[in-house]
Structures are given as C-alpha cells and as structure tokens.
Amino acid sequence: MINLRFRANEQNEIIIPKTMKAAYLQKPLEVSVENIEVPSVKGKEVLVKMMAIGICGSDVHYYAHGRIGNRLVQYPHIQGHECAGIVVAAGDEVTRFKIGDRVAIEPGVACLSCDYCKEGRYNLCPDVQFLSTPPVKGAFVQYLKHHENFLFEIPDSLSYEIATLAEPLSVGIHAVRRGNLKPGATVLITGMGPVGLMTVIAAKAFGATEIIVSDMEPLRLVAAKRLGATRAINFTEVDTNDVVNNVTSGQGVDMIIETSGNAKALQSAINMVRRGGTIVAIGFPAMEEVPLNVTKMLQNEIDLFTVYRYTNTYPLAIKILESMGNEIGHVITDRYSLEDINEAMKQAHTNRSGSLKVMVYPN
Template identity: 55%
Template sequence: MTVPAMMKAAVMTEPRLIVTEERPVPQPDEHEALVKVMAVGVCGSDVHYFEHGKIGSAIVRYPMILGHECAGEVVAVGKAVTRLKPGDRVAIEPQTTCGRCSACKSGKYNLCPEVEFFATPPIDGAFAQYVKMREDYLFPIPDSLSYEEAALIEPFSVGIHAANRTGLKPGSSVAIMGMGPVGLLAVVAARAYGASRIYVTDLEPVRLEAAKRLGATHAINVREQDAVETIKALNGGSGVDVAWETAGNPRALQSALLSLKRGGKLAVVGLPVEAEIPLNVHFITDHEVDIYGVFRYADTYAAGIEILASGIADVRTLVTDRYSLDRTQEAMERALNNKSGSLKVIVYPNG
C-alpha cells in the first residue's frame, strides 16, 4: 500500500480550540504496525481535556492530539511483526506497557507505571489519519464488525473489566448508575456475563431509552424516582448483587452503594471532580460490601470483539453524530454541549 509522507491531524492548540494541521506520518519500528485510522469515538475524557486542559494531575501540554477510541486498517508493518499484514482491519487498544514490572507480569498491565495511553498527556491520540502501535495491542476484527463498532470496543472494555473485577455471574442482579457511553456499553457487558436483572439510572430520557434497547430490564429516571427505593422495590425488596457507578457523580456513587444487598459488590468506574466523597461506612461494614476500583482495563479486547461480533446488541445505534477530521472542533463542541441528545460522537479521519 502507498503511504504518504504527510497526514492531517486535529490538534488542540489551547483549551477549546482544535485546528487541522499537517504532520509527518509516524514511522513504525520493527515491532509496530502503521494503521490508517477509520473511526475514533469522542470520549468523556477527551471532552474534559478539551474543556479544562487537565484531569487531576494529568495536565495537557499544548499542542496535543486527542482521541483514543479507535479502529482502522493496517497499511504497513515493521520487520519483526508476525501477527499482522497490510489490509488487516483492526481494533486498537490504545495503550502500551513495559511488560517487565510486577503489574505487567501479574496480568494487571493497566496499572503499569510506564503505561503510554493515547490522548493522555503527554501522549498524542488518534484524531489523525495514521497512528502507529505495537502489534500486540492491535486486534483483527471480522468483516461483520464495522469500524465504528470496533472503536467502541475501547469503552466496552471498561464494562468487561468491571464485570471481571466484581465477579459478575449468570443470574446476578446488577445496578448501573449513569448511562453515558461507558454505562450504556456496561449494560451490554452485564448481559454478556448473564445478569438476569439490569437496573439502570440516569437523568436523560434518551439515554434511558438507549439502555433499554441494549438490554436493561428496568430504567429509572432519577429526576422522577429515588434510585435506591425503586431498585429495591423492583428487586423484591432486596438490594442487588453488584452495582457499578459509571457517571463520576457523588450522589450516584452513594446510591450505588446503598442499592446493594448484604455481601454485595461495588465497582467505582466513573471519576468525580472531587477526590474525596462521603460514603456510609456503617453500611459498608454492616453489609460487608466489597469495593473495587476500576482503572481502564486489561486483557479485554479479544473478548470484547467476540461479544460484539456475536450480535448480542446493536451498539451501532449509539452513534448519533458523525464528523470528518477537519470538523473535530465541531465534534468536541457537540459532545460537550448536547448531553441530552448525543450518545456517541464519531470522527472519521479518512472518511
């Protein structure tokens, strides 16, 4: 395949300003492949960096390229690459790790202190026509899976990781607080792991309706109903086996905790602005609640591709807004300002 010397990239040059620039096409080393990026989802973290220029201690160094939910086509490979060839369609796991530290060797490579993650300062992301990636973080996708669906494997992986962390089992009841894209895809993960009752909460009707289409058994608008009381009433008076908080909202986290039965498990997925949030310690100890932090994911992509390729849910319905690369500024503004209408915004660097 002919690979150009230069490419277009959507570059954030200051807070809330993205411009299209010409950049050299990355040159893959012997263990890397060059991927022509076909679809990139706009993530909540992208929006936060766009609006505020930082997330916690991660501070943007301008200029920077955002975007990490991505998929594309391999166009060139390094001389040591054995698993891939030009023409392969791939989902891109947007992180590389050292492979040597105790976290990597124990299988928790998401906790590697040397991890380099797309669009996390100072690493550039995928709002560009080409990216390079180590071959072990590229996963071939079947022809039946679109590039948009393959890009959604990234946020879907968070739900899979939450399911693994909390030991979700067939027949379990689960409450998922917050129906942003991660929460919506967590509904699909809960279905895939066999949850029999999936209770979801949110403020926006469009998101609750989307959750029901994806398999939620009960959708609760917290503007109209008390989440904890409603979940227990629907669940036969008992709390749920597992609760995942995916919104990064303090009240949602408190509700997730209080929705649990005795011996229940809580996963903290969403990141609130505040580092410290009051939680009912008496409830935690009296109910012997297990609490799990969820930081990205590890070893989820193969399973994620298999699950979505099975047709368990039509996640393409989540894509509500589509933009070309030179309209990335508009895409970010849309994701920032249209939370009541947009579910997933996708940018097409080569479309």
C-alpha cells in the same frame, strides 16, 4: 505522495502519503487541524490508517478543562483513543499482522516487563503509554504508529466504527470481572453515558438477569433498554431506591456499577446494595475525596472495587460486538470528518440530551 506502495490484496494497492492531517488541541475548547509527517515504523511497530475514532468522556474533559486530576494537557495536544483502522505498513519484526488487516487498537501500550505487567495487571503499569493521556499524543490523526501487541484483528462483518466501541466495552467487561458478577445477578448501573451503555452490554453478556439503569437523559435511557436493560429510571422523576426496593423485595441488588462519577450516586449505592453485595466504581468524581458510610459497609460486609481501564479484554469485546450485529448501531448518533473536529468536540461536550457516541472519520 511518495512512492511507498504496499499490496493489500490482489485488487487494492495502498499508497502512503508523506504528510497527514492531525487535530491539535491548542487550548481549552479550541482544536486546529495541521499537516504533519506520517510516522515511519520499525521493529514491532505497525502503521494503521485510521478509519474511525470515537470521542470519549475523557477527551471531553481534556478538551473543556485541560486536565483530569493531576494530569495536565501540554499544548498543543492530540486527543483520541477509541479507534480502528487498516494496517498499511509494518516494522521488520512484526509477525501478527500483514498489510490490509483490519484492526481495533487497544490504546495503552504497557512495558510488559514490570511486576504489574507480569501479574497480568498491565493497566497499572507505571510506564504505560496510553493514547491521548498527557503527554502521550492520541489518535486524531490519519495514520497512527502502534505496537503490534496491542492491535486486534476484527472480522469483515464488523464495521470500523462499531469496532471502536471495543474500548469502552472493555471498561465494562473489566468492571463486571472485578466485581465477579455471577449469572442470574441483579445489577444497578448508574450513568448511561457511552461507558454506562457498554457496561449494560457487559452485564448482560456475563449473565445478569435484572439490569436496572439510571440517568436523567431520556435518549440514554431508551438506548440502554435497547441494549438489554430491564428497567430504566429517570432519577429526576422516580426515586431509584424505591425501584430497587420493589424489584428486590427490599433486599437490595447484588451489584451496583457506578459509571457517572457523581459523588452522590456512589454514596447512595451503599443503601441500595444487598448485605454482602458489591459496588464497582468506574467514574471519576469531580473531587478527589468522597465521604462514604464505611460503618454501614462494614456492618453489611459490602465489597468496593475500583476500575482503572482494563486488561485482556479486547478479544472478548470484539466477539461480543460481532455477535450483536445491527443491535448496537444506534449508539453512534453523530459523525464528523477530521476537518470538522471542532464541531465534533463541541457536540460531544454540549449535547448530552441529543448525542450518545460522536464518531470522527480521519480518512
């Protein structure tokens, strides 16, 4: 330990060590925990003691395959970007936070000066530094340095682990905003992984009254119902198109949000959305090109929106999570220490039928 002591409050004193543990992806399916120096902070930088980190689908892709599209892992690599913690040090220009503040971390630090950032679409910033997206190192560390503009205070009533869900919930919020979801809408959400589950919450918060979901895993369908889905379809047993036709009297749903990345799910969405309806694509397909029936889309004037991360969503996401209280805790099914990161990643990779959100606790 070094003698860097920061007063969090009158009762607690924070001691920052000289070194910390970090989880390095060494090659596909192999992670090791190493000791590295704790980063120092300056200017607008804030040092956050990491209290909880959720494993994301993209983490699993990089863990198992070493790439997503043309983004290749540069080994050794640190993963993780769904995270929350406590402020333990701040640069001399930081004005928004003090030692001891509890924060959720928005993982993408945009330049805030390019045309995209000025338009408010900073998710498209070509210079964004997004935690865990190669070559940027991620959050599976005990202490993380981050820009204060992308930290958000969380209330005492919100646990660190639930606060990490602000990241996948942000994707859902951005999706329903992109599709301009209206109160009273009928929505079909395909794929009930963590992002799909959070999109159920977003659709409900934005006023959808009929929320149909589909997946093949019973655990995920049950979780979706608990979060607000009105109908849950196991597509291996029931034809989703038949259910949509019955619910909408053959008209189709107002909006379909595809979260799984399954090409067939995206293609079939064109047949289940109403004339003049909207399709929002979140999930990345395994292939770069997916054939779509554009003729039918033209004839029915179907809008297709794509989603890439999110913008200006964290304050709302935190409010929604706070309002849900204990209604959302069941989404977190597995908990591991940072030392057990190999087991945590393996669980997230192989146990779709038994796990929803796998959580890692660095400290």
